[in-house]
Amino acid sequence: MQKEIESVLSEFRRLDREKRKIFLLSLVEECDPHEVFILQQVLKLKGFGAFDIIGALPPELSVKILSFLDGKNLCACREVCKTWMNITNESAIWRLKCLEMLEIDKGAKIAQNMNIPKEGWKKWYQQKYRREVNWNNGRVQTITFLKGHRERISDAKLKENILVTGSADRTVRIWNIETGECIRTLCGNSFSCVDFLLEEKIVAASTFFRSSFIWNMETGELLRELNGHVSAVRCISLSKSYVASCAFDGSLIVWNWETGEKLATIPAEAVQIRIFESTILSLGSSSIKAFDIPNGNCIFSAAFNEGLLGWSYIQNYLLSKGAEDSMNGFPDQIVSSSNILNIISLCSDSRVYDFDTRRGRMISVNSGTLQLILLNETSRPIATRPHSLCNVEQSQPKEIVYPQGPYKSILSKEIFRTLNMDNRRIIVGCLSGMIAVLDFEK
Template sequence: MPTTCVSLVLLDFLTELPPELSLQILSQLDAESLTRAALVSRDWHGFTLDPLLWRQAFLQHNGWSSSSPTHRLSTWDDMMAGIRPWRTMYQQRHRLEKRWTANGPKTVHYLNGHSDSVYCLQFNDDLLVTGSRDRTVKFWDLRDDYRCTRTLAGHEGSVLCLKYDARHLVTGSSDFSVMVWDMDQPPEADPPPQGPVMQLRSHIAGVLDVAMSDQTIVSCSKDCTIKLWNRANGDLLRSIPAHRRPVNAIQISGHQMVSASGDGLVNLWDVETGNYIRSFEGHLSGLACVQFKDNRILSGSNDKTIKMWDPRTSECVSTLTGHQDLVRTLHYAGGQRLVSGSYDQTVKIWDLAANKCNLSLDNGHSSWVFDVQCDLTRLISAGQDQKILVWEFAPDLDDTLLVA
């Protein structure tokens, strides 16, 4: 019987298809799969270098871009104009995100200038503002060697809280007052800046937190009240007997605000009317801090936990445990990252999607942490030890390539 010889021909479907179809197929892969595909052959490696594939991979990550939710690319030719180095962007952002986990920060800067505990801070790309028990507010240049460029003195007690935007800086103090300062004054003006443009007085105890909307300034106090002020002229609009214990923190989101109190409650309010909406109950002790953003309310307590709430239903969605003392401060900038500071002297970085602590910064402060904030590449903390710490996670990365 004659022998039949069968010849097998293996076809590489990516190289046989039109390039547009091959790229559409590869666009279904995530970054890890693209990296593995690049090892198949030289041709596949060439395909996986296509910038639009890496654009797709970059935009698939929740929180990596301010763009709307990603969609599958449909017409590759339509995307060819203005292509950015997406593969490099992905690699740099991936390195940055790793540093927010077990690898930690690359450099830490210590800012010295206050002569007592630093209670509060806020920063943006260029400017850090801090308030202290030494009764002063200091401005720091984050672009030029972290210099202190301006000091405001006016309060007769500790500066316990502050908020600023392009128009105003608002500070609250243990002297029972709220002061409004002009942010348009150049940091190194000659003559030097005068005092506050407004002083708001109605509280009968220390002012523990402040917040702002376009028209309104909100303050809360150890006197258990929340007060709403006309931002244009400083008139007191209303005073709300908000809690049974000191109101330690407030935050505005849209037309609503939340307050957190030593009575263990988070309360939700209508900013325009001052009307009470609902309460959030579940902490076992008093509250020190609260955040309200992206339909999430987050609260920190003396029970050593952080809770996340649904503002529409009052349901406790999750509870984060790990701190060993009062959770004094929280900052949530969006996405899945939350940072917290505690009287246990640590700053922790949390993954809200996984409900876990990704990183604990244990060696920065030698006493209670009073305030902490973060952005994409930096975390800044302040505490009872007079220290202001700037934790830099991307000093060697190109920040223009980190966001789409």
């Protein structure tokens, strides 16, 4: 028997690769099921029982395939075998994951042009992923306080690391919230509302005494004082060329802020306004209207009964898309927004709130408690969940959890007047004039 086996093996060794293949195929065809099972067990013992398709591919293809997974599943893949661990450690995968997260943070066009680290992609992604987990659990990591205002915060606007606040103490303050420094204090009157443009370095603020002011952010120079309203101004909005304000009597006035020229006075019956390039969006008591600039003609009108809460979501959504895209298909966006607006109207008893429409988050103050509501489209991975106006479901409100220390005691004594949020922070403006920065990343 042994001699016969040796004879067959000797003949097999003399065969070339192609003939060996034919011989093996013929041999398997001659085997019964039990004999095939024995062959499988032998191959398994030899380590040939499974074929690693991913590991056998060219590196660029295996990286491309695994890059479709989220961070959590990538970490699970690295446990499969050494080959997969090496693939998941490739910086190209983590670079793509970082760009996905940056696209949600900043928008697609900005993400592609940002100066982000050339090395350490995985570490950067892990840091941001932990931030998202903290956010979705409502767990604040650090709190800092910005002190300077002596009376209530009436309005606040946040863009990147710059916060502009208006107060009843007759000042507007410009803050770097990364450092906690008050960069500049602008004086005037009891301010009701503020807005600013980062690129143009312009700050606008209006008062309860019918006037609006335009300053240079860097120098503090007063560029314009704008008058024309006959009642207190309740809202102001800036674009690259125009500034618009609406008063408590519903009137809306548009100026060219560079020249100070008044372009239009519109009896819009407006409660809130927002400029998008050459279009003004206006909220009335039961409708939303759009007016063109500089003529002030009404170019769109639709019934809208979701009030300030619904308006806040709509304008945040439009702003998140970027100025160049925000008004494209605008009427359709209003119509398609009914689902999400019905959901957030459940929180209509709150008068202080803000939205992050890129991630589907809402923060609000209810009975003096700061709460987080997640408006999640699906259960997709955190870093790849898109913003949307429809097909949304609401999670139960979560109370924001402060870090250990005196923070809860301090904030429980405050009355929250304004809320702003970005991808990592909540900014709270208080009746006392204090500002709290709640950070989910540090």
